[in-house]
Amino acid sequence: MPIKIPDNLPAKEILNQENIFTMDESVAYHQDIRPLRIALLNLMPTKETTETQLLRLIGNTPLQVEFVLLHPKTHTSKNTSLEHLDMFYKTFDDIKDDKLDGMIITGAPVEQMDFEDVNYWEELTQILEWSKRNVTSTLHICWAAQAGLYHHFGVRKYALEKKMFGVFPHTVSVPNTKLLRGFDEVFNVPQSRHTDISREDIERCPDLEILAESDDSGVYIVATRDGKHIFVTGHSEYDACSLKWEYDRDVSKGLPIDIPNNYYPNNDPSRMPYNTWRAHANLLFSNWLNYYVYQETPFELTVNINESLASSQL
Numbered sequence: 001m002p003i004k005i006p007d008n009l010p011a012k013e014i015l016n017q018e019n020i021f022t023m024d025e026s027v028a029y030h031q032d033i034r035p036l037r038i039a040l041l042n043l044m045p046t047k048e049t050t051e052t053q054l055l056r057l058i059g060n061t062p063l064q065v066e067f068v069l070l071h072p073k074t075h076t077s078k079n080t081s082l083e084h085l086d087m088f089y090k091t092f093d094d095i096k097d098d099k100l101d102g103m104i105i106t107g108a109p110v111e112q113m114d115f116e117d118v119n120y121w122e123e124l125t126q127i128l129e130w131s132k133r134n135v136t137s138t139l140h141i142c143w144a145a146q147a148g149l150y151h152h153f154g155v156r157k158y159a160l161e162k163k164m165f166g167v168f169p170h171t172v173s174v175p176n177t178k179l180l181r182g183f184d185e186v187f188n189v190p191q192s193r194h195t196d197i198s199r200e201d202i203e204r205c206p207d208l209e210i211l212a213e214s215d216d217s218g219v220y221i222v223a224t225r226d227g228k229h230i231f232v233t234g235h236s237e238y239d240a241c242s243l244k245w246e247y248d249r250d251v252s253k254g255l256p257i258d259i260p261n262n263y264y265p266n267n268d269p270s271r272m273p274y275n276t277w278r279a280h281a282n283l284l285f286s287n288w289l290n291y292y293v294y295q296e297t298p299f300e301l302t303v304n305i306n307e308s309l310a311s312s313q314l
């Protein structure tokens with residue numbers, strides 16, 4: 001949340017140089033508050049786990065959030081029951097005439113397919129197009145980040161020789177960026193993917209900026225310069241045991257898989273892993289909700305986003 005301080009306090013200039021968000025008394029007086037409407041487009045097979053992980057992070061805010069769960073209607077889910085989807089989920093058709101303050105699009109275990117072979121690809125591209133005009137800020141996770149970068153900017157994904165699997169040290173690439181406010185200079189993020197995006201491809205797109213990366217696991221966060229589209233390659237939302245569960249699954253299937261990097265104490269899979277990324281996960285989501293959604297979204301959501309986006313190149 002912004003700090004409201006007297007207009008002429010000396011600390012204000014120092015904090016402004018650090019991009020710390022302060023608000024003049026005059027602006028604060030006029031700021032209106034209402035609940036934020038955030039959708040989760042859940043593409044994961046393990047839908048209930050993902051709902052819990054993301055709600056835990058979205059719930060860590062003083063803002064009121066109305067959460068809308070979406071699933072792709074053109075995909076028949078094998079691993080989530082129809083009862084669960086009918087009871088708790090909507091589809092794009094139900095919300096396409098609305099506006100949203102924010103949207104999160106999850107990862108999906110389809111990264112080794114061509115985008116066009118994913119059976120809900122056409123529906124997803126409609127949603128991505130719609131998000132440009134109807135959502136204040138969209139946060140794409142893992143495969144959704146690759147899908148969004150490909151659809152909006154033609155950035156492709158590359159197959160990795162070996163799965164990027166484990167917990168990797170990351171660094172902030174742009175000092176004082178609002179999305180990474182409060183982050184340590186080195187912070188951990190779980191990565192679990194067979195494909196990658198390239199720094200050079202992103203640098204060729206003037207609308208994109210790399211905000212965080214890792215010497216070991218590559219680009220972590222890319223954002224459009226207007227903050228309306230955020231692409232996150234890792235899984236900060238994962239629980240302590242998510243990588244263990246994936247590792248045990250692959251071992252039991254006899255798949256070639258290394259012990260997750262920097263995860264188990266002494267690299268020993270018989271020991272319980274620690275969560276060393278939770279604080280940064282909470283910061284990432286609360287910074288996004290505050291600076292990219294709440295501070296940017298119009299009070300009258302229906303009035304709107306079209307106007308503020310009219311000048312955007314997307």
Ligand SMILES: CC(=O)SCCNC(=O)CCNC(=O)[C@H](O)C(C)(C)COP(=O)(O)OP(=O)(O)OC[C@H]1O[C@@H](n2cnc3c(N)ncnc32)[C@H](O)[C@@H]1OP(=O)(O)O
Pocket residue numbers: 043044045046075076077078079080106107108109110111117118119120141142143144192193194246249
């Ligand atoms: C790169 C990232 O984004 S990482 C995020 C993805 N990570 C995860 O999903 C981790 C958890 N998932 C898993 O461990 C596994 O997918 C499991 C155990 C749930 C199921 O695995 P399997 O039994 O081997 O495969 P299964 O045939 O059930 O398909 C798995 C999923 O792949 C996706 N999928 C497979 N083929 C297609 C296709 N042609 N089009 C779209 N989605 C597809 C679906 O999401 C499907 O699950 P769903 O129908 O419940 O949505």
Ligand SMILES: N[C@@H](CCO)C(=O)O
Pocket residue numbers: 108109110111192193194246
């Ligand atoms: N995180 C995924 C990668 C596959 O897309 C898994 O291991 O299931």
